[in-house]
Amino acid sequence: EPALIFDLGGKFDKSFNEAAFNGAKRWADETGGSFREIELQSEAQREQALRRFAEAGANPVITMGFAMADPLSAVAADYPDTKFVAVDVTWLDAPNIRQIGFAEHEGSYLVGMMAAMASKSGTVGFVGGMDIPLIRHFGCGYAQGAKAVNPDIKIVANMTGTTPAAWNDPVKGSELTKAQISQGADVVYAAAGGTGVGVLQTAADEGILSIGVDSNQNHLHPGKVLTSMLKRVDVAVYDAMKAGENLETGVFNMGLAEEGVGYALDENNASLISDEMKAAVDKARQDIIDGNLKVVSYYENDSCPALKF
Amino acid sequence: MDKMPQWADVVLIPLISLILAAILSALVILGIGEDPVAAVNMMVSGALGSTYGWGYTLYYATNFMFTGLAVAVAFHARLFNIGGEGQAMLGGLGVALVCLYVPWPHWSIALLAACGAAMLFGAIWAAIPAYLQARRGSHIVITTIMFNFIAAALLNYMLVNVMRPVGSMDPASARFAETVHLPTLHELLVPIGINFSKAAPANVSLLVAVLACVVVWALIWRTRLGYEIRAYGHSETGALYAGISPYKITMVAMLISGALAGLMAINNVMGEAERLVLNSTEGAGFIGIAVALMGRSHPFGVFLAAILFGFLYQGGAELALWTNIPRELIVVIQALVILFTGALDNMVRMPLEKIFLALRKGKA
Amino acid sequence: MDFLTIIQVLDSTVRLATPLLLACLAGLFSERAGIFDIGLEGKMLMSAFFSAAVAAVTGSVWLGLLAGIAASLVLAGLHGLASITFRGNQLISGVAINFLAAGMTVLIAQDWFQQGGRTPSLIGGGRFGPIEWPLAESLREFPLIGPVYSELLSGHSILVYVAFLAVPATWWVLFRTRFGLRLRAVGENPAAVDTAGVSVVGLRYAAVAICGVLCGIAGAYLATALQAGFVKDMTAGRGFIALAALIFAKWRPWHAMGACLLFGLLQAIALRFQNIDLGGVVIPVQVMDALPYVLTVVILAGFVGKAIPPRAGGEPYVKER
Amino acid sequence: MEDKTIKAVPAIELKGISKSFGPVQANKNISISVAPGTIHGIIGENGAGKSTLMSILYGFYKADKGEIWIKGKKTEIPDSQAAIAAGIGMVFQHFKLVQNFTVLENIILGAEDGGLLQPSLAKARKTLAELAAEYELNVNPDAVIEEIGVGQQQRVEILKALYRQAEILILDEPTGVLTPAEADQLFRILHRLKDEGKTIILITHKLREIMEATDTVSVMRRGEMTATVKTSETSPEHLAELMVGRKVLLRVDKVPARPGKPILEIENLRVVDEKGVERVKGIDLTVRAGEILGIAGVAGNGQSELLEVLGGMRPGSGAIRLNGRALPLSGPGSDARARRAAHVAHVPEDRQREGLIMEFHAWENVAFGYHHDPAYQSGIFMNNAALRADTDRKIEKFDVRPADGWLAAKNFSGGNQQKIVVAREIERNPDLLLVGQPTRGVDIGAIEFIHKQIVALRDQGKAVLLVSVELEEIFGLADRIAVMFDGHIMGERLPHETDEKELGLLMAGVSGEAA
Ligand SMILES: Nc1ncnc2c1ncn2[C@@H]1O[C@H](COP(=O)(O)OP(=O)(O)OP(=O)(O)O)[C@@H](O)[C@H]1O
Ligand SMILES: Nc1ncnc2c1ncn2[C@@H]1O[C@H](COP(=O)(O)OP(=O)(O)OP(=O)(O)O)[C@@H](O)[C@H]1O
Ligand SMILES: [Mg+2]
């Protein structure tokens, strides 16, 4: 029986954790299997949950978020027969962990391009949640994409706050969006968990376009969400559960080539995406896959060529 | 002359209140379609049924003892320190700096140094609100709330921009060296023949917390400073009459309070995470308020209340692990416990007093 | 900074100040009557959820508002029961209410909607829309007055106007009516009210109930006017900021408005001007984030002086020891 | 005229009233009857149950048992509203006024005429002017309570009752805070009210007032009504004996003073309070060894501030010398601790707010202010055993009852609380004793004792500075009298060379030459 450990944001964060849950659910629906799950509540529970599930015989144990790296490195060796899956972790050295990293900057690059093409004002916005490197990583890819389309484009980037409340403050998300609109932004990309709900809402209310994150959020405001930057955590989780105990371990980087990231196109936003847009973005996608185009990752040296934080 | 025997006051009333809280919690569990008996079983066996459970219960309790004592000491001087959260964050910063940048030969020396740093940083964070209260009359409740937010921003800055190892995604400091690893209860108890769970994070900080309870008790009830703190807390004009400086007491009480809150960091930062992460305090500063109020600001009461909340935390974690009950249920149970044992305790006390009075009259 | 930016920042100030103001006035009624309330946060949160939930189910934002107020009133009643009838500790009761709201909202939301402690998004009549003042559109281009009128004054939801009208109303009730006189008296010296033949308990319950209603409106504003639905913990500490504003204002209605606008302004500025570039040195976002709080402390220390709460505040009225 | 028929029906009749506060039975089966148009006195030791009984009549407390009859009709009085409706008004021992309200607001509170304040206030202003003219009860209707003196505050309380057209007026220890002139005026008003047919119940510890003002008097002891007598048929000595259960000495017994060298010298002392108001406006005084200097004056004329600055509780300017050595008046070394180190002891005016921590045990209070004394320390801890032993000694010597050092201060009666404070301060054997209102609200048994202790200290050659608003006390104790008015010393007199009338004028600000 597989087990799934959600990060502190909780299972229904409308993005990252929820994607994992959806993947797990799809697996359960398709196979009729069942899985264990826990929504972490405190830091100390990270290790606790790992051990408890491993001891109870869960296999594989799937964890969400980079913060699990540290406890995993301590625990994994104690349970050599258990396979662990670490989403968003790529730097551990252990034989029984499947480490999955996503090239969020590449996906963000594509939606950044779309934002720049859809923007009439020449200004696009980015609203992050708590100010942490991961969110800067998103923002950095986005800015590069936008600049690639329009080197003169203005990118307004804001973080919601410095406490965990920043992930759940849609009111602040709204205000930030309004502030960005007043600075000319007419497309806003939200990478802010529950705060993003406020961003998308306000963008829809104010008649500008927004971009969702992680899951496909196009349906939240049909015709008003330009696209969503997909991070196929659901696929990763689904695959892991499907592989079960025979899971292949090692480091897996899920980029555009692996369809680990991408942009969402469905009936809700079809009318917003022109053919040229699609063509340009698909070309860039191919170039990245082919290695002709390199999107700089914020992690490379903790800075971004296209945006200052 | 008291209206009730002391044992009724100290044991019976909290017990009945707890039972009431439990009954209401059971109703809530029923309301969301789960089985309360199974849930309680799982909580009790999960939190108290094994050394593993105890290890977690005591780990959380250690945090709450520190923050509860912090709030309690300030309360004795009639100061409402809501800033335990921020002070504990700063304490964590102090511990991290000490553990990261000094090569300690042995954990015991490192612990001493970390205690010092945690207390110093926590005290500094309490000192500014204390000074503003004592000298400028700025209300300590506002300033400590503000300082919580400021501490969060400061910590975020330190972790994201300064202390994070280059290239790491995690807004956290590097891991502390092996030498500053604090012995867990497992490592402490196995040599004397008790097979305590290896997994649980409870560590030697627990002993420091218990020691802190004793020290605070002695401080408040046995020393001259404690005498002055209590006198000032009861009556400011009285303090003036007795030559007790309000300024001094406000400062000293808040410094002690901040130091105690900061001290929590040896448990969660040094003992458990062994690195500094964002949000490592996880609201323990606020739980400390409830713990102090429930413990009637007495160190022994704080000790018991801390264990009760530790039990709720760990029991709740077990529930979350093995059932689909949302984790918020535990928050509700905590609320009910605080409500019944703290705010509604007269609901139990008033009728009981009548009963005891009638009994006494019957005898006389 | 150009004029339009100033207008936009002020506009944002008004929106951010509104929930603070409602909660602050709520606390003002309660604390003026001698009942301290750190449960403002919880009551707002509870109302935010129930207003959104009912609005989502019925499609009527007005029913939502009523439900939010009712939910907040239930918690206010609980606070009254604990601190008036059973003479419990008002701080503990407030803390408990905050926890209760944080937990119950998500539990119930999950039970009803299965959307992870969220309500469905509100659409159409489920939300309070902006109210456009007459001629707002045509006056927009007018220099100075135009933007002030059509951006700053016009175009807020009705609850914003309710909040700002509540300020003179509160002042009038407190200082111009019999009820206000008694309410202030009961917070200063309940024995005086008692011996004057007026029920202390009745007055205090009334005050707590008004507090509940105002918190209810504040919560409904967050969930159904500013936002289109409930998200867990969406009050994000605003109840505590409102409390700080109340102390800041020394428990006076007009000052409360000033304090809330100030807090709103500081936040609006912090949100509008992140990443300020001062000659190559970018001010870190954390500094801007902390700025409202730092400035509050500075203003408090520098200009406000000592705040003396209502004399009987926080103490239950006990006649017979 | 109709006098006889009215008297047939008592204005108030209480039948079998009992009341317990938890284990304390405050009233035991009390019955009493008061004829209309009379003044009825109630006396009794501290804690006898007087205030409780009257509070029951006023609906503040609910009796456990018993009946209340008003004007021959059985009346339920579940709350004060019912009492007011029945025509009862009460002036409490501790005033029930809202400190930051104006006089007018306090008067209409609960008796407003409608939802809006303005009309009520206007009407009250008019009525107040009429009442003021009729009864010489002048107060500024717009003054804020916390800024007027206690005498004025009491007028407000009486006006409150009159405004509600009370027919029955209860006054609980009304003269405790008044000057003789104010007290005289109060009694003139009471007589006027009585002549109008109103019924008055007067609780007091002062036998003189009972003898002068009342028609009948009841004595309470330990919750029971022990006697009711016609005033004309009794004497103070007899009443005192009924109250305490033994013979009491009503005069202070002391030998003439033999003043020695100056102990305390005060030069041009000034005190400015927190609000920036100058309360002490440059006074010069000397207190010698072996004498008691009494400071007479109406409350609120700077005496409290004088005591507080001498006791180190607030800063001042000017100069004070103790035994010839200057003591700082502000900054370091000017606090109460330094004063005690200089052998100044201080019995404060307000025992509950200043002299004691009400929540502390008696034994903790015995160290209050002297908690730095090496005798109370052992290492880093306080030596609680030594403290408790010391407490037991003091309790025994000063006859504190109950003799239980573990009782919290709040659980002692006022008189016994005061004994604890006096014991603590006098037993320090100070060079200078500052005493403020030593017997306020204390019954005659305890007064006798406390007075004896103060005189004994003087006889040991110590200096005593006594502040009291009781002229009787000043005359009984002081060897020299200084009168304070508006922050100034109006003059000094020797007790045998002056009288109450002259002092009364000085206290009212009429200077000696003019008088
Ligand atoms: N509110 C109360 N709660 C509990 N006990 C009380 C209360 N009020 C009075 N008592 C107790 O009832 C008894 C009678 O008190 P009461 O105040 O009536 O005495 P008193 O005769 O007025 O004394 P004094 O002359 O000092 O004013 C005392 O033992 C007192 O402690
Ligand atoms: N809460 C209490 N519990 C038990 N006994 C009490 C309590 N309060 C007062 N007493 C007892 O009641 C008696 C009288 O106390 P009380 O409070 O009436 O003082 P008092 O003489 O009225 O003071 P004052 O003159 O200052 O009003 C004391 O013997 C005291 O032990
Ligand atoms: Mg009394």
Ligand SMILES: [Mg+2]
């Ligand atoms: Mg009395």
